Amino acid sequence: MTRSDLPACTALAVGRGWPPEEAKWAFLLRVGRGFGLFDGDRLVGTTIATRFGDSHTAVSMVLVAESHGGRGLGRRVVEHALADAGTPEASLYATSFGKPLYEKLGFRSVERVAGHFGVLDVPPSGVSRPVVDRAGLVARDAAVFGADRSAMWAELFGFAERVVVSEGGFAAGWRNDGRLVVGPVVADSVEAAKALVADVADGGPARVDVTDPELAAWLSAHGMPARFEVDRMVRGPQGGDRRQLFAPVMQALG
Structure with missing residues (x-):
């Protein structure tokens, strides 16, 4: 197409x-x-x-x-x-309806992901700044995700409304049907992830898809409850260090 x-x-x-x-x-x-x-x-x-x-x-x-x-x-x-x-x-990400099909195709569920929606009632942390070293960010993304996503990032830097970095990681936000989707969020700790989300969300209607229970509880306690859950499913080996990936770009991009 x-x-x-x-x-x-x-x-x-x-x-x-x-x-x-x-x-x-x-x-x-x-x-x-x-x-x-x-x-x-x-x-x-x-x-x-x-x-x-x-x-x-x-x-x-x-x-x-x-x-x-x-x-x-x-x-x-x-x-x-x-x-x-x-x-x-x-x-891929699968609903309970689609999961049986993907299991037949050799996919296995590796984690549950919750979509959190709302207005984050936390002020911006102020720890982040606009990205300058794009190559360094893309290299870290590859190490965390386990694959070279430089071609995607070449488009995402223009598509995203904001891309920021901090001492602990980086995050982006892009607009989807009037709502800001916060992702990806890559950080070396959950506290660093919270600070990045607070800076990118910036008080407007937002969405964050998360797996980390502490980050999920923090979002739920501050105006962004979970509205649905899906399975992230993988076929073949799983690379990278996804412990640092607190939110995907979007579910469509793994």
């Missing part, structure tokens, strides 16, 4: 009860490879595979039109995307 398919992608999403997320779809189609299933001229299924170097592929935006459900089309498009990427590791 290309950017010309964007209206059909957002229409398909809305038809399945998802938000349109036009900016997010456009970004993913730039940094990843989109695959569509068509019935004539109508888009009836999608997935996006974002490849990081030669080692890791993030699978996202797996959708099938309600009129075409129950035919194995979701499995078909995901299998095609994984075969095309050909990396030893792949990851």
Whole structure:
């Protein structure tokens, strides 16, 4: 798929009860490879595979039109995307509905992730500053994530509303349907992660996806309760040091 398919992608999403997320779809189609299933001229299924170097592929935006459900089309498009990427590791985030399909494809659940929404009632910490050493940030991201994501970052520096660094790590925030999504958050401690989130969220409607229980409790206690949980699933070896990854860029990018 290309950017010309964007209206059909957002229409398909809305038809399945998802938000349109036009900016997010456009970004993913730039940094990843989109695959569509068509019935004539109508888009009836999608997935996006974002490849990081030669080692890791993030699978996202797996959708099938309600009129075409129950035919194995979701499995078909995901299998095609994984075969095309050909990396030893792949990851995705799955709801309880999608999890059985991904288990059949060899994915295993490695952690639960909670989406926290609201307005953070904590003042900015003031510990962060705009990023200057972009190459250093990208190198640290690769070490933490376990794959080279420099191509994604080349786009994200322009797409994100803010990217900041501190002595303890770095964080970004990008706009999605009127809400600021805080991610990624990479830090050497949970306290450093809290300080970065406070600076990036900056008192407006925000979302943070987290696995760390202390960070989750802090968000819940300060105006950002968890609204849903999903499984992060991995196929193949799992690299990096994800103990420092307190929030992903977005679930679509692992």
